[in-house]
Amino acid sequence: MGLVSIEGIHVALPLKKSIKHASHQRTVSDSLIVRVTLDDGTIGYGEGVPRSYVTGETIETALDALETAEIARQLESPSDFETAVNRIAAIRLPSIQNDPRGMFGNAARCAVEIALLDAYGRRFNRSMSDAVRQLLSGQSYLRARPGPVRYSGAITAEGARKERISAWKMRIYGFQHVKVKVGVTGQDDPSRLRRFRKILGSSMDLRLDANEAWAADELLERIAPLRESNPSALEQPVPHRDVERLAELRPQLGIPVMLDESLCGEPDALRAIDAGLADLFNVRLSKCGGIAPTLRLIDLAVQNGLGVQLGCHPGESGILSAAGRHLASNLVGLRYVEGSYDRHVLAENLTAPDITFRYGGRALPLSGPGLGVAVQSAPLEQMTVARRELAP
Known part of the structure; x- marks a missing residue:
């Protein structure tokens, strides 16, 4: 089940009231929504919140990072949910110069990762919690089952x-x-x-x-x-x-x-x-x-x-x-x-x-x-x- 398309969507979410703190104030929240489509038509959505004052990203730089990432090549065509989760977890965006903190492109990676987990979860009728539990397997801080x-x-x-x-x-x-x-x-x-x-x-x-x-x-x-x-x-x-x-x-x-x-x-x-x-x-x-x-x-x-x-x-x-x-x-x-x-x-x-x-x-x-x-x-x-x- 391979990936056939990725669409990046810049959305402006209206806030009920202005959010103010010492670094910034905003009345709308700009998000990057990523929409992915698998070759059987299954669709998944993800979201990232690029903030120049946090990770140095903007909507445009996040889109540019995804444009050159060759996500389909990294995924190939996983035949089961577990394989899909492992490959999605390993996705890397192209590194850039002068990024010693390993943060530039984080919002973009988040958006495409969630979109892919959503899509493959729907394709194989599995919850995103199943993906989390797979990635946490063997850890002492994994709950026995999903809880409140x-x-x-x-x-x-x-x-x-x-x-x-x-x-x-x-x-x-x-x-x-x-x-x-x-x-x-x-x-x-x-x-x-x-x-x-x-x-x-x-x-x-x-x-x-x-x-x-x-x-x-x-x-x-x-x-x-x-x-x-x-x-x-x-x-x-x-x-x-x-x-x-x-x-x-x-x-x-x-x-x-x-x-x-x-x-x-x-x-x-x-x-x-x-x-x-x-x-x-x-x-x-x-x-x-x-x-x-x-x-x-x-x-x-x-x-x-x-x-x-x-x-x-x-x-x-x-x-x-x-x-x-x-x-x-x-x-x-x-x-x-x-x-x-x-x-x-x-x-x-x-x-x-x-x-x-x-x-x-x-x-x-x-x-x-x-x-x-x-x-x-x-x-x-x-x-x-x-x-x-x-x-x-």
Whole structure:
């Protein structure tokens, strides 16, 4: 069952409200949707979220990377699902010069990997969870069977009134974990955290995400007043250019440090482990290159005693939400899980049925072949910005 066509589709997903953090602000989310067709007519969809300020990618560079990857040659014609999964996991995009972090093309690889797993899952009537379980075979952190997922909530940087409403929603909705965006210019973070702690209660696991907001030289001063709110983790406090400074600063912070923008590929992970830069890794499918590369990063974290957050890209569609669900529902020991915010964030989605998490951030494993969700043609057409037929 060979691959006969690949189409790259640039979509602009409308957000219900602006998403703001220290690095960026957006009212729409641009995604790369990849549509693959097998020689029996089976179709699969995947998604990547190229972000120039994370992996250096744009929609155009992601499409260019796929154009020259010779995916069909790497796949050949697998005769069964297991062979297809192994070959998809081994797919490599052409390397480029000056990419020491192994990250350029990660969103493109993620999109085509998910599309192929979706297509071959449908062709052989197998779930993407089966692919995840095959790739995790023998690992101690593989669940005995796919199980429920507990997602965390998030409070973005908004005005005081809106933030209070968000905090009350988190409490009323029964979340156990909440992430707060900090470091945005003009925000009084110590006061914000005190307000949140009063609303959320002392038992809420409250963690912080700075999105590279602070220079290394000011980090200790910035963090000192935030510790009184007892945060459980601090995500990406410094820009990537300063990340090596965390080797000296991390022991003085009094808060476990999580890497995000500085964790995009295996070289990043190995450097962080060797230099002692982090206590936790935030892995995201698009940022890290898809399911197979993400699992390799998780394994490095587990083997070296680091915690793992399975994150997401704000504004991703139900395609990446579903792929993340398949991963999370088969893993034990994840410290935090983000994703499936679909109807809470998107004004309109690409997929059905709705897989947004329920009360308390709870969600069940997905069933059915492939991703377990279907891409709807009408919203896809409505949100399409541009299309490109790619050489398979």
